[in-house]
Amino acid sequence: xxxxxxxxxxxxxxxxxxxxxxxxxxxxxxxxxxxxxxxxxxxxxxxxxxxxxxxxxxxxxxxxxxxxxxxxxxxxxxxxxxxxxxxxxxxxxxxxxxxxxxxxxxxxxxxxxxxxxxxxxxxxxxxxxxxxxxxxxxxxxxxxxxxxxxxxxxxxxxxxxxxxxxxxxxxxxxxxxxxxxxxxxxxxxxxxxxxxxxxxxxxxxxxxxxxxxxxxxxxxxxxxxxxxxxxxxxxxxxxxxxxxxxxxxxxxxxxxxxxxxxxxxxxxxxxxxxxxxxxxxxxxxxxxxxxxxxxxxxxxxxxxxxxxxxxxxxxxxxxxxxxxxxxxxxxxxxxx
Amino acid sequence: xxxxxxxxxxxxxxxxxxxxxxxxxxxxxxxxxxxxxxxxxxxxxxxxxxxxxxxxxxxxxxxxxxxxxxxxxxxxxxxxxxxxxxxxxxxxxxxxxxxxxxxxxxxxxxxxxxxxxxxxxxxxxxxxxxxxxxxxxxxxxxxxxxxxxxxxxxxxxxxxxxxxxxxxxxxxxxxxxxxxxxxxxxxxxxxxxxxxxxxxxxxxxxxxxxxxxxxxxxxxxxxxxxxxxxxxxxxxxxxxxxxxxxxxxxxxxxxxxxxxxxxxxxxxxxxxxxxxxxxxxxxxxxxxxxxxxxxxxxxxxxxxxxxxxxxxxxxxxxxxxxxxxxxxxxxxxxxx
Numbered sequence: 001x002x003x004x005x006x007x008x009x010x011x012x013x014x015x016x017x018x019x020x021x022x023x024x025x026x027x028x029x030x031x032x033x034x035x036x037x038x039x040x041x042x043x044x045x046x047x048x049x050x051x052x053x054x055x056x057x058x059x060x061x062x063x064x065x066x067x068x069x070x071x072x073x074x075x076x077x078x079x080x081x082x083x084x085x086x087x088x089x090x091x092x093x094x095x096x097x098x099x100x101x102x103x104x105x106x107x108x109x110x111x112x113x114x115x116x117x118x119x120x121x122x123x124x125x126x127x128x129x130x131x132x133x134x135x136x137x138x139x140x141x142x143x144x145x146x147x148x149x150x151x152x153x154x155x156x157x158x159x160x161x162x163x164x165x166x167x168x169x170x171x172x173x174x175x176x177x178x179x180x181x182x183x184x185x186x187x188x189x190x191x192x193x194x195x196x197x198x199x200x201x202x203x204x205x206x207x208x209x210x211x212x213x214x215x216x217x218x219x220x221x222x223x224x225x226x227x228x229x230x231x232x233x234x235x236x237x238x239x240x241x242x243x244x245x246x247x248x249x250x251x252x253x254x255x256x257x258x259x260x261x262x263x264x265x266x267x268x269x270x271x272x273x274x275x276x277x278x279x280x281x282x283x284x285x286x287x288x289x290x291x292x293x294x295x296x297x298x299x300x301x302x303x304x305x306x307x308x309x310x311x312x313x314x315x316x317x318x319x320x321x322x323x324x325x326x327x328x329x330x331x332x333x334x335x336x
Numbered sequence: 337x338x339x340x341x342x343x344x345x346x347x348x349x350x351x352x353x354x355x356x357x358x359x360x361x362x363x364x365x366x367x368x369x370x371x372x373x374x375x376x377x378x379x380x381x382x383x384x385x386x387x388x389x390x391x392x393x394x395x396x397x398x399x400x401x402x403x404x405x406x407x408x409x410x411x412x413x414x415x416x417x418x419x420x421x422x423x424x425x426x427x428x429x430x431x432x433x434x435x436x437x438x439x440x441x442x443x444x445x446x447x448x449x450x451x452x453x454x455x456x457x458x459x460x461x462x463x464x465x466x467x468x469x470x471x472x473x474x475x476x477x478x479x480x481x482x483x484x485x486x487x488x489x490x491x492x493x494x495x496x497x498x499x500x501x502x503x504x505x506x507x508x509x510x511x512x513x514x515x516x517x518x519x520x521x522x523x524x525x526x527x528x529x530x531x532x533x534x535x536x537x538x539x540x541x542x543x544x545x546x547x548x549x550x551x552x553x554x555x556x557x558x559x560x561x562x563x564x565x566x567x568x569x570x571x572x573x574x575x576x577x578x579x580x581x582x583x584x585x586x587x588x589x590x591x592x593x594x595x596x597x598x599x600x601x602x603x604x605x606x607x608x609x610x611x612x613x614x615x616x617x618x619x620x621x622x623x624x625x626x627x628x629x630x631x632x633x634x635x636x637x638x639x640x641x642x643x644x645x646x647x648x649x650x651x652x653x654x655x656x657x658x659x660x661x662x663x664x665x666x667x668x669x670x671x672x
Contacts, residue, residue, distance in 0.1 A: 103428075106440055115452075118454055
């Protein structure tokens with residue numbers, strides 16, 4: 001904590017075990033970044049259920065607002081702007097949790113737009129951080145062992161945000177659309193650059209073409225929330241991904257396939273497609289095979305509680321969560 | 337932050353400069369512990385004024401309550417009990433401030449008995465921590481460069497608490513007396529042991545005998561708050577105190593004198609008596625001489641704003657604050 005020269009580097013080195021005398025069992029930390037309504041909560045929920053609530057500390061990184069709703073009215077930026085947040089405190093708290101220390105976390109009440117009683121949060125074996133800017137600074141990013149960026153097609157995300165905010169958060173559709181416009185520039189400037197830093201980029205959405213469609217298509221109608229979702233996972237070589245060769249068979253191709261592509265920036269990356277229109281039984285078999293093929297899979301049952309979106313099971317989401325659970329368990333095993 | 341083997345030792349070593357690559361200018365930290373109404377706020381106020389508000393971060397360590405007033409009603413302990421507080425978070429925040437890092441500090445609202453909006457606190461050049469339990473743990477204590485325990489005679493403290501809580505905090509005298517009784521056992525168990533850890537023990541109160549009276553007498557009436565206060569400072573050899581030889585003259589003996597004594601535990605200690613009944617002019621001359629005799633005193637004017645108790649100037653308080661200001665400036669100069 002005292003060495004502030006390249007604190008992110010120091011953190012990376014520590015995580016890599018350079019300070020071998022460290023007696024604290026450091027938690028395994030997964031960070032999920034993404035814009036509002038990108039699916040962060042849904043993704044997190046299944047992971048917590050799969051790993052067991054008692055083993056997971058789930059932290060929302062969006063409580064570090066510097067201003068309450070009233071104060072923000074007179075300010076020229078939205079909550080997406082780092083200036084609108086105590087980013088250095090968020091960073092500090094992630095650093096503490098990554099080191100196994102507890103935090104007294106601020107709590108922003110979305111219903112009143114004011115600050116509530118802070119919450120005592122202990123670092124359990126697994127720490128899942130989700131939010132708008134949890135990878136914004138180098139140190140915050142370095143705290144994570146695996147990083148995910150949720151990147152649904154913008155039209156899908158807008159549809160999700162409108163559906164959620166106009167039901168659960170009491171806004172009119174017009175208000176949500178207006179807010180989306182107001183946030184667009186800051187989303188582009190602060191949120192989306194985190195995509196390039198993530199080990200895994202996840203995009204849920206309806207696929208345009210089963211075989212060739214690289215990305216869930218971006219021209220979805222705003223009412224497309226009800227369509228069957230497929231998932232595309234960019235698996236960057238920044239972490240060691242599970243060996244998928246045993247499940248990438250011709251037989252399973254209708255459910256899952258892997259394709260070597262170039263990302264937007266020209267860099268090579270593996271794109272794993274999980275097809276939402278495949279027979280659920282087939283995808284479920286793939287999940288079973290995938291899990292059995294993993295080092296610890298033979299003894300352990302397929303994790304429960306994955307794949308749920310508001311009570312409905314979605315297999316592409318389940319596969320995504322399965323891969324993340326693999327990463328978390330693998331890292332925990334290495335750390336023992 | 338990550339080395340939790342003897343964290344207090346690590347902190348002491350760091351303060352001593354072992355981690356020489358540390359690029360952060362660490363603040364100079366003074367910690368003032370003492371029971372409720374022992375005079376912590378009054379002592380702190382003059383120090384802040386003398387050092388300049390822009391240079392000082394003054395932190396009350398009593399905001400780390402684990403329960404609000406309503407919850408405490410059903411609990412078998414008072415706020416003096418470490419169990420009633422997030423002591424590990426208090427400790428963590430002191431460690432952060434000692435390392436020059438900002439904190440998001442919880443805020444307990446004494447008027448409502450609930451938690452308010454947390455406060456962003458940056459570590460300025462000087463950090464003054466005052467509270468009930470700021471030296472309770474070894475690490476919390478190790479964060480401080482100088483520690484003070486405020487130890488007025490119990491009868492005086494009770495009188496002060498009754499006077500304050502029955503005017504400024506809206507309780508009846510009976511309620512305050514009852515609360516004092518309720519807290520007595522926990523005060524003895526948790527607050528008073530901090531006295532033994534302090535570099536300086538300060539006792540304000542009316543002196544029984546000018547020459548021999550070692551301690552402000554313990555038999556003061558509860559209405560003795562209006563009496564002229566003297567001060568006794570135990571200067572433990574745990575820090576380097578200012579050289580007082582130039583002011584400890586026969587001429588000044590009516591205002592100030594030093595006596596080698598044994599403390600309650602039998603250990604040798606210097607007891608500095610500052611007599612409240614001495615002519616204020618004489619004591620003021622002593623202050624001037626004391627200040628001029630210090631390394632940086634010749635160029636610097638006598639600090640302003642010291643000695644004030646609710647608008648009235650008290651010379652023994654001024655001398656006490658002068659000695660503390662000396663310590664803070666001296667440590668800051670060494671750290672440059």
